[in-house]
Amino acid sequence: MTRDEKVILLNRALHGTVNSVVQYIDLATPYVPPFCEGRMADLRTMRDEQARTANEIVALVGELEGVPQVEAFPYWNVDLNYLDVRFLARFAAEHEAKSAAELEAALPDLRDDPRIHGALTRILAEKRAHLAGLQAIAAIPTPPLDPERVKKAVPAESQHVPRPVRAAKPAPRPKG
Numbered sequence: 216m217t218r219d220e221k222v223i224l225l226n227r228a229l230h231g232t233v234n235s236v237v238q239y240i241d242l243a244t245p246y247v248p249p250f251c252e253g254r255m256a257d258l259r260t261m262r263d264e265q266a267r268t269a270n271e272i273v274a275l276v277g278e279l280e281g282v283p284q285v286e287a288f289p290y291w292n293v294d295l296n297y298l299d300v301r302f303l304a305r306f307a308a309e310h311e312a313k314s315a316a317e318l319e320a321a322l323p324d325l326r327d328d329p330r331i332h333g334a335l336t337r338i339l340a341e342k343r344a345h346l347a348g349l350q351a352i353a354a355i356p357t358p359p360l361d362p363e364r365v366k367k368a369v370p371a372e373s374q375h376v377p378r379p380v381r382a383a384k385p386a387p388r389p390k391g
């Protein structure tokens with residue numbers, strides 16, 4: 216692989232790390248159900264790891280005398296604000312899977328450069344770990360509603376109680 220091809224590949228990896236959906240989740244003010252609150256720390260840990268990885272990639276690009284370049288966030292036109300964190304984790308997992316697949320496909324061509332091959336192998340392992348963590352968050356089931364808790368939370372006058380519907384009486388027939 217030529218130096219320019221390596222720089223392009225590293226910039227693609229940088230793009231997949233800097234333009235991270237995991238980072239965007241934190242910025243998007245997601246809806247976090249009470250049973251998912253503990254997982255936000257996991258997402259922030261992933262975000263911080265991605266920031267360190269981005270710095271590592273920038274250094275590698277610099278060693279090759281390249282210029283770090285990042286494309287626009289690929290989901291700039293998608294409004295992800297206030298969505299359930301489990302949905303966003305599923306969305307982020309799809310993004311991580313694509314980014315990991317791209318790195319995995321390029322690794323065999325980098326065997327001639329042990330430094331870059333080693334760094335991208337570590338980054339690929341990180342992406343796979345993040346993918347597993349995101350899939351775990353996405354798979355968190357919603358616990359069943361406790362009917363007693365619902366009764367306490369919703370005032371009785373606002374609870375809809377279905378009433379039996381009576382059939383209308385037929386209109387009287389005109390005489391004559």
